[in-house]
Amino acid sequence: MTKPFAIAIHGGAGTILSSQMTETHHQQIVSALETAVCAGYQVLKQGGDALEAVVVAVTHLENSPHFNAGCGSVLTHKEMVEMDASVMFGDQKQVGAIAGVRHIKNPITLARDVLKHSQHVFLVGDGAEEFAFEQGHTYTEQDYFFTDRRYEQLQSMKEKGLFALSESSYPDDKKFGTVGSVALDQSGNLAAATSTGGVTNKKYGRVGDSAVIGAGTFAENNNVAISTTGMGEAFIRHTVASDVAARMRYLNEEINVACDSVIHGELKNIGGEGGLIAINDKGEIHFSMNSLGMYRASIDLDGNVSVKIYADE
Template identity: 70%
Template sequence: MTKPFSIAIHGGAGTILPEQMSEALSTEIRHDLEKSVRAGHQILARGGDAVAAVVAAVKVLEDSPNFNAGRGSVLTHTEMVEMDASVMHGKNANAGAVAGVRHIRNPVELARDVMEHSPHVLLIGDGAEEFAFKHQYQYTEQDYFVTDRRYEQLQSMKEKGLFALSESKYPDDNKHGTVGAVAMDQHGNLAAATSTGGITNKQYGRVGDSAITGAGTFAENGNVAVSATGMGEYFIRKTVASEIAARMRYLKEDVHQACEAVIQGDLKAMGGEGGVIAIDGDGEIHFAMNSSGMYRASIDIDGTLTVKIYVDE
């Protein structure tokens, strides 16, 4: 017996204000969000697996220069792109992740292949890329990922001695532009995927929550799938994604209660800004954020499409 299916995606949360957003950029971003969620939904509609759906959705956002993942990733202190991604399948708690990759066009695909074609969960740096090339991935030059916007952003950060997305002249400066997707397929499987370029001007091989199972990504059949976006260090310390799952599993909170309790509760009290997208075992979707906006879209079990940016939409 097939079940209803649904999908939700995000392109980052943070200080996203209408007065800072041009109409042209808003239209472009909304188009990307719709394209992403439709790509994943088409797979679900054909009876495809939830993992295939979330990977397809995230790839669309990685390929867009408008988000901090894949092409358009922010730059490190040494003017490089270093990307992280993770995928989790709720059926057998299987997971795969990569961190610090520099020459892989779609890190979310590599994270999936770590999950499906290796005995490991997390591969980093040169080792992750060695694994990729053994599995016929193409070497992608850094020039593909770097945009003028991100280069200017890095210079602004260096001048101010900062290492975040909070102090430059772009409309999404104070935004944590991680991208992600969660889905439930017709077989009741839940899956989540998350991908990011990290933070501007990062040093020392820093890795955030996007590559950490249970922090930025989590999926458990019959319970919930979660993808997070925000200040990674806080999301790791609070193990945000697994905390939401635990509240649902043990306290019997619904997806709305659990997400809000974590995002508006301890995480916010710690100083952690950001949000999550989540989907429960019935395909119910929830977006939670303690910021002024989150790029997001969904197609629910009734087939209704929504695309939103600001917190009050």
């Protein structure tokens, strides 16, 4: 008898307005989300583990220019791409994380390789890339990541002396760009993965919550797996992902209560805009956000596919 399995993904949360979304752009986003979640689901359906499922799903999102990760990453102050990612496998709480990589096509696969093939849990910058090439990752020129859209956003931020995800030239430009996935496999394992290009015009090697275990990513068997998206500094300060897990572990809160208590509670009170996706050990999925929208998709225990964008859906 097949045991329960399910998966969910996100492509970032923030100010996403239907009034500014063209039908073409809407369909492109929906198609990209559906493709990614179905790819991860197929891994689970074939008996694969949750870690591989979330990595496959996030890889598809990194390969889409519509999300701030991989080839859609925003640009730093020096007009470079610097990407962060992390994974966590609920079995024995295995983790892998990388930050500040510039020449790796799919950072999430590198984070997975840190988990599987290194004695460490977190690698950064040149060292992370040195390890990547030892693992067979190919060198990817910065040109692969460069888009006119991201360049225009950077120039706008430079003119204003600000750093942010982007500006209002696009319907989702005030969105915190992160992608992620959570899954439960047929063996009862939970896993989470998160990847990002960071924020536009960032300086000094800034790293947000996506690479930080317990802030942007967390997975614990017999409990919950979480991937967040939002104002990275706030999510780190409040260790959002681990806080949700702790509420479920120690207070026995239901998944929706734990998630909403954190996202709509202290985080919102300090202006921490964003959201998260979560799945528990029963395969129940919950999306929580204090923003106007979050790109998200899921395939539940019955195989039903759901793709949504706005908070009121």
